[in-house]
Amino acid sequence: MTNHHARIFIVDDEPLLTEMLSDYLSGRNPGFDIRSFPTGEACLQRLEDDPDLVILDYYLNSREKEAANGIDILREIKARNKALPVIMLSSQNSYGTAGRSISYGAMHYVIKGQDAFEEIGKLIDANIQTS
Amino acid sequence: MDNPLVDLSFLRQFAKGNQSKIRKYITFYLETAPPTLERMQANAEQEQWEALAINAHSLKPQADYMGIAALKSVLTDIEDQARNGAVNDIGRLVDSAVQLHREAEVFLRDYLSSL
Numbered sequence: 001m002t003n004h005h006a007r008i009f010i011v012d013d014e015p016l017l018t019e020m021l022s023d024y025l026s027g028r029n030p031g032f033d034i035r036s037f038p039t040g041e042a043c044l045q046r047l048e049d050d051p052d053l054v055i056l057d058y059y060l061n062s063r064e065k066e067a068a069n070g071i072d073i074l075r076e077i078k079a080r081n082k083a084l085p086v087i088m089l090s091s092q093n094s095y096g097t098a099g100r101s102i103s104y105g106a107m108h109y110v111i112k113g114q115d116a117f118e119e120i121g122k123l124i125d126a127n128i129q130t131s
Numbered sequence: 132m133d134n135p136l137v138d139l140s141f142l143r144q145f146a147k148g149n150q151s152k153i154r155k156y157i158t159f160y161l162e163t164a165p166p167t168l169e170r171m172q173a174n175a176e177q178e179q180w181e182a183l184a185i186n187a188h189s190l191k192p193q194a195d196y197m198g199i200a201a202l203k204s205v206l207t208d209i210e211d212q213a214r215n216g217a218v219n220d221i222g223r224l225v226d227s228a229v230q231l232h233r234e235a236e237v238f239l240r241d242y243l244s245s246l
Contacts, residue, residue: 014163014193016156016159016160016163016193017192017193020145020156059185059188059189091192112191113195114141114145116192117145
């Protein structure tokens with residue numbers, strides 16, 4: 001697949017992370033169409049826009065207690081489109097959360113931190129062909 | 132302009148020296164951290180340990196990006212203790228997180244003024 005304008009969805013309820021990741025990925029590839037969502041539900045409503053990859057926070061209910069958490073959103077995304085690559089994000093260095101994410105179909109589990117941006121960029125490069 | 136509590140070297144490098152981006156990121160932090168800390172204080176008072184762990188967890192990377200290592204460390208301890216149910220010392224830790232944020236906030240606001 002050659003994709004000049006890959007569409008990337010970022011789902012995170014923390015605006016600082018969303019903004020920094022969006023800026024980083026735009027700087028790395030200005031052709032990316034990056035869209036941010038503060039909840040998983042908002043992301044699911046736009047899945048019909050056919051993203052090439054989703055970056056999904058594991059904990060999505062720190063602000064809205066009733067919001068679905070990332071693992072539920074991951075399961076729903078995979079139920080709708082099994083082939084859609086999902087990178088799970090969390091600041092928890094835990095085999096449990098990582099294993100759960102992978103078992104439900106996440107392509108990779110990235111720990112939030114200063115190295116996360118480059119790691120996500122490389123994962124996107126490896127999984128979405130750009131030119 | 133640096134401070135023993137706040138090390139902005141990562142943020143400067145990440146933003147490639149772009150001051151408007153640095154300003155934007157610091158402003159996001161200053162807008163989002165206080166309400167999160169308020170929720171954490173309420174969680175601790177009401178013994179809502181799972182919510183406290185989630186709120187500490189969500190603030191941890193933001194402290195990391197702002198280079199506030201001491202705050203990140205305290206948030207890690209709060210999250211761990213809240214998840215493990217070892218909560219005897221957790222009120223003091225939450226107070227410490229609030230204090231560290233306040234000290235960092237003074238520096239960050241001065242820094243914003245200097246940009």
